Amino acid sequence: MILAEGNLLQADVQALVNTVNTEGVMGKGIALQFKRAFPAMFKDYEREAKAGRIETGRVHVFDVGSLMGPRWIINFPTKQGWRQPSRLEWIRTGLDSLIEEIQRRGIQSIAVPPLGCGNGGLDWSEVFPLIKESFGRVPAVRVLVYPPRGAPDPETMPVRTARPSLTEGRAGLLGLMRRYIDAGLDEESVSLLEIQKLLYLLQEAGQPLRLSFIAHRYGPYADNLRHVLNKLEGHYLRGFGDGSVSPEKQLRLLPGASDEAQAIIQEHPEIQERFERVARLISGFETPFGMELLSTVHWVATRAATRAKSAAEAIRDVQAWNTRKASLMSPAHVQAAWERLEQQGWLNRA
Template sequence: MIEEGHGNLLTAEVEALVNTVNTVGVMGKGIALQFKRAFPANFRAYRAACARGEVRMGQVWTFDTGVLGSRRFILNFPTKRHWRGSSQLEDIAAGLDSLVEVVNQRAITSIAIPALGCGNGGLRWSEVRPLIEQAAERLPGVRVVIFPPEGAPPPAAMPNATPPPVLTPLRAVLLIAVARYLDRARLQEVREGISELEIQKLAYFLQVLGTPLRLAFNRGAYGPYAPSLGHVLVSLEGHYLSGIGDRSASVTQFAPINPLPDGLEAAEAVLRGEDEIVRRIGELLKLVDGFETPYSLELLATVHFASIQAPPTGSPAELAERVASWSLRKARMFTDKHVRVAAARLQEHELLPA
């Protein structure tokens, strides 16, 4: 029996859930990240199986949660070899053959299946859905709930069974900086939350001001960008922050992120007595005063990053050229006047090369 499902697949009342995975042990984005949070034991077992070479294309790797009833089995379905790669229809077809075999062997009576390979894998739903339906027709008596690609559920609705990460002083300072920045931004306009782009720039300037966050910032499309910061935010999601979700949203969607009240309380407790760190938060807020938007923070951070590239320069004219040559997008967005305003703010705080 085939049904169409909507909403959150991870809470579907079925005996088995299908999770789309790669063969290298990474669940970093999309529905796989949702599964990683909701079923951490499955992730640990899957990662170990990948290390042993047991997770292969065309073969479903099954995890038994040991809980009788709904959501007992996680059927980890490889949709691509490497998380950076693309999915292939022939791999989906082979995997569905394996899925039918597993369902019959385990006597599974109900199963929820997502849009295999249609998210980060890049396949078209119009081509994948018939393959899933053909496989479902080979499972008479099994309730098969097919979830079309409708986007991720709200972050707050994503189950999270992971333990809270250790709240170090450096993570605490980031949380407090985000909260105080949001408080100031909301004095100027209605804000649902802070974007990940803004968090990246706040972390960048915290480090510039002397906070040893140990982040490596590269020249990104939207200014200085530290890939490892994304992993930190993912670990904080659901414990100290809400809004990161499964990272399937584009950075330019500015999905709202908010510190959780209990998380802020914990961060304040960690920072008691850390006067130097707290002082740097105050310096940060003065630096970005009046720049409390994604666009403005990108401008300020881009100008600073451009100024410290070899050879360092504090010349507004030279900085305008460097910003314009960064990308066509920046050349169109940031005028010479914008760059001069940002440079003046950086100079005021002695953050430009002499």
């Protein structure tokens, strides 16, 4: 048994183990990486899950049918609902099923992730002894075990999904990223926090993005933006990686992406007008703090249950949002954001 580092999906083995739930969802973490790298496997897993044939304690094996790279993908259910935690008993029974499949198929080498750790919440110090004990039954098998060390570099994550078409909304996202990058200081990437706020403002400017924003720790936040970024990752942009939503995560445009987006935007003058409106608003605020400040003040004035009707009320509401905003966003900051929003007509919506 070898304790390995790096990207499990690049391991030179016959079989790769993927941790999954029983609901047919691969939305983040290593499962999302597998979904992008092996789309046919995901379709098979999704179909089996909908039929109720994916369950804890029993692995799901997909034959890739490839002479190069892994021959098998072994989906190992570590949890039931994708939001629910893992249980040690599911790791134990799942390992029994995994060893049976290894013996039945004559698998000689395999790569194993930290089963149930990470999003599953289990302790590696309890999981690793189970893995070690189970693979002791197949001593001839070459086993690469990847302890929990965080997600690999997004640049190393393979993407083999079909390239999605650019809708107006997707083009709007890419185009606004390009505009924002061009206005910055020699940066070629945009943080996820900034993208959230840019799209909040673009949607508030009238672009129908169908993003569901709520008041969150860092201001307006739409969880369903993840699905858009998942589709674009590896085709038009890079950096979203394993689907985690850390606000500091940096995303960059891939070559040609902004040109394709611009071609679509030019066909729709109304999108360009909304772009210009957002660009005018954020001029001078093009930092993570500035974007959070503008969007937060806009929210308390237009979207909060009790809307601020003056700068003084906005200061009160921003200070009450959470302790983080109270310490970072001074009355002068909020006043400046309020004046910019008011001067440019962003506070007039019902």
